[in-house]
Amino acid sequence: EVQLLESGGGLVQPGGSLRLSCAASGFTFSSYAMSWVRQAPGKGLEWVSGISGNGDNTYYADSVRGRFSVSRDNSKNTLYLQMSSLRAGDTAVYYCAQGVMKFHSWGQGTLVPVSS
Amino acid sequence: EMVMTQSPATLSVSPGERATLSCRASQSVSSNLAWYQQKPGQAPRLLIYGASTRATGIPARFSGSGSGTEFTLTISSLQSEDFAVYYCQQYSNWPPVTFGGGTKVEIK
Numbered sequence: 417e418v419q420l421l422e423s424g425g426g427l428v429q430p431g432g433s434l435r436l437s438c439a440a441s442g443f444t445f446s447s448y449a450m451s452w453v454r455q456a457p458g459k460g461l462e463w464v465s466g467i468s469g470n471g472d473n474t475y476y477a478d479s480v481r482g483r484f485s486v487s488r489d490n491s492k493n494t495l496y497l498q499m500s501s502l503r504a505g506d507t508a509v510y511y512c513a514q515g516v517m518k519f520h521s522w523g524q525g526t527l528v529p530v531s532s
Numbered sequence: 533e534m535v536m537t538q539s540p541a542t543l544s545v546s547p548g549e550r551a552t553l554s555c556r557a558s559q560s561v562s563s564n565l566a567w568y569q570q571k572p573g574q575a576p577r578l579l580i581y582g583a584s585t586r587a588t589g590i591p592a593r594f595s596g597s598g599s600g601t602e603f604t605l606t607i608s609s610l611q612s613e614d615f616a617v618y619y620c621q622q623y624s625n626w627p628p629v630t631f632g633g634g635t636k637v638e639i640k
Contacts, residue, residue: 460619460631460632460633460634461568461576461619461621461631461634462631463627463628463629463630463631466627475626475627475628476627477627477628478533478628511575511576516626516627516629517564517623517626517629518566518578518581518621518623518629519566519568519576519578519621520578520587521578522575522576522577523575524574524575525575
């Protein structure tokens with residue numbers, strides 16, 4: 417069974433930084449591209465970033481390019497999202513998801529409130 | 533960026549009735565269209581991809597149709613567990629993939 421478990425969320429001040437992690441199990445992690453998708457409170461879904469299975473290719477939404485960085489450690493079956501220069505508009509639940517085009521499995525999400 | 537528009541925003545349906553949800557793309561996405569279900573406090577779940585292929589474990593009462601710019605998700609006979617928000621998502625023109633704003637299916 418595919419399991420994705422996010423961690424690292426929490427309250428951060430505007431301008432601050434945070435690193436999210438997503439521990440994967442139940443599938444061959446290195447064989448799958450992965451993504452981060454976020455959902456602001458009471459709002460819809462927004463794709464944030466994606467990364468190929470070997471980590472060579474990364475993709476970003478315009479709203480986060482230059483501020484967020486996605487990476488992975490296939491030896492640890494873990495996906496990361498380094499977030500910097502955070503803004504109030506980045507407040508959301510951040511989900512990791514299996515895939516970069518369609519998302520077959522999702523984690524339970526981790527909440528990142530950005531507020532002073 | 534591809535814009536996905538879902539209608540209606542809210543659909544009130546009685547259990548056992550059919551629900552029909554619509555999704556329109558601002559330009560053709562061929563059949564590169566997925567549908568997700570999200571219940572309160574839960575992560576989204578993939579229902580349909582390729583516009584009409586059910587994901588693993590999805591009941592047959594869920595069906596998808598359409599191609600190009602117009603798509604439909606049909607729930608043939610609504611069960612209590614089907615009341616949720618449904619999102620369409622295109623993956624033809626990526627990155628970025630884009631989602632519709634969602635349709636909330638509520639109990640009538």
